[in-house]
Amino acid sequence: MREAMFYQKLEDNKVKCYLCRHECVISDGKTGICAVRENKEGTLHTLVYGKLVSINIDPIEKKPLYHFLAGTDTYSIATVGCNFRCEHCQNYEISQMPRDKRRIVGEPFSPREIVRDALANECQSISYTYTEPTIFFEYAYDTAKLANKEGLKNIFVTNGYIGEEPLRTIAPYLDAANIDLKAFTEEFYRKICGAKLEPLLESIRLYKKLGIWIEITTLIIPDLNDSEKELRQIAKFIKSLGEELPWHVTAFYPTYKLMKTPPTPVETLRKARKIGLKEGLRYVYEGNIPGTEGGNTYCYKCGELLIRRYGFNVLENKIEDAKCPACGTEIDGIGLK
Incomplete structure (x- = not known):
């Protein structure tokens, strides 16, 4: 177990967790909605580290x-x-x-x-x-x-x-x-x-x-x-x-x-x-x-087929220097080729 980040100690050994938008208030001995962050005597712990x-x-x-x-x-x-x-x-x-x-x-x-x-x-x-x-x-x-x-x-x-x-x-x-x-x-x-x-x-x-x-x-x-x-x-x-x-x-x-x-x-x-x-x-x-x-993936300007896929497999990628080879339009993203 490891002490959690992003929480505030409250009265009666309760804590308030700010890790996610639920912002759970957790009583001593209980866990938040995620069920993997536990309050032990007023200190919030993560139960899944490592x-x-x-x-x-x-x-x-x-x-x-x-x-x-x-x-x-x-x-x-x-x-x-x-x-x-x-x-x-x-x-x-x-x-x-x-x-x-x-x-x-x-x-x-x-x-x-x-x-x-x-x-x-x-x-x-x-x-x-x-x-x-x-x-x-x-x-x-x-x-x-x-x-x-x-x-x-x-x-x-x-x-x-x-x-x-x-x-x-x-x-x-x-x-x-x-x-x-x-x-x-x-x-x-x-x-x-x-x-x-x-x-x-x-x-x-x-x-x-x-x-x-x-x-x-x-x-x-x-x-x-x-x-x-x-x-x-x-x-x-x-x-x-x-x-x-x-x-x-x-x-x-x-x-x-x-x-x-x-x-x-x-x-x-x-x-x-x-x-x-x-x-x-x-x-x-x-x-x-x-x-x-x-x-x-198609070029949004000229409609050229740029990346052909089957499921999760890339079968063909025509993008050159992040641009459509047909019209030169820059294709949005990071590391597309």
Whole structure:
């Protein structure tokens, strides 16, 4: 166990945690909503430091990041735990384990070992992913600082609910993030995720302001967040941050507590992509359905096919010096070739 960052001591041995937007007030002997930060006699501890539950080498497109170090591998790590309780979580076995099973597991792995292993496997980045990286902030922060010194990039795959001070603290070492914008109604966030929409939007704005490269993902779930009105609201919000920000609209498959909800039709993804492009976004991608036209990158000026993908695999990349070879338009992103 290690003392946590970003908390305030209160009366009666209570503490207030400022790591995420929940800002939990935690009594002695209890944990916050994430179930991995525990108050012990007035001192808040992280219960997951140095405990990896998942280690993989992934194509960076799996995060998904399509405009950041395209075609490279990323060293992906996670601990158990999450500050959301999404009913459609695809990694619920590890994200919800501390709540559902009251267990915290993981193999001991130091930040230095993570960086050393990432370099040995010729990865260009480390992704803090699978569960919510915010809840293992101290572990991610120590790792990110070491990775930065070794020339590795750092990536959060996140629900975006991090607090302002923690985000500003890790920003100098955080190069990119894929942020879930799961819906655009308070009702969805309250009922399906156990959170609020507006604090998330504030975090996304801050990510952009701090100069971190961001891409947005919306998992489209039939009858929950797939109306044309809501998809248009999401597209407009992203456009308000910058037309260069990629939007990934991805297909839902039944899982966890939404087993009776049907998969997302391909037609719904096509509709969402058209909405995003019509609202002025330069890059909108269809995800979780390999082989569709919407998985490729096109020049937003002339329409030239630039990066051809099948699933997470880059089959062809025509970008030259970050520009379209057909018309010379600069293509937004980092490390596209």
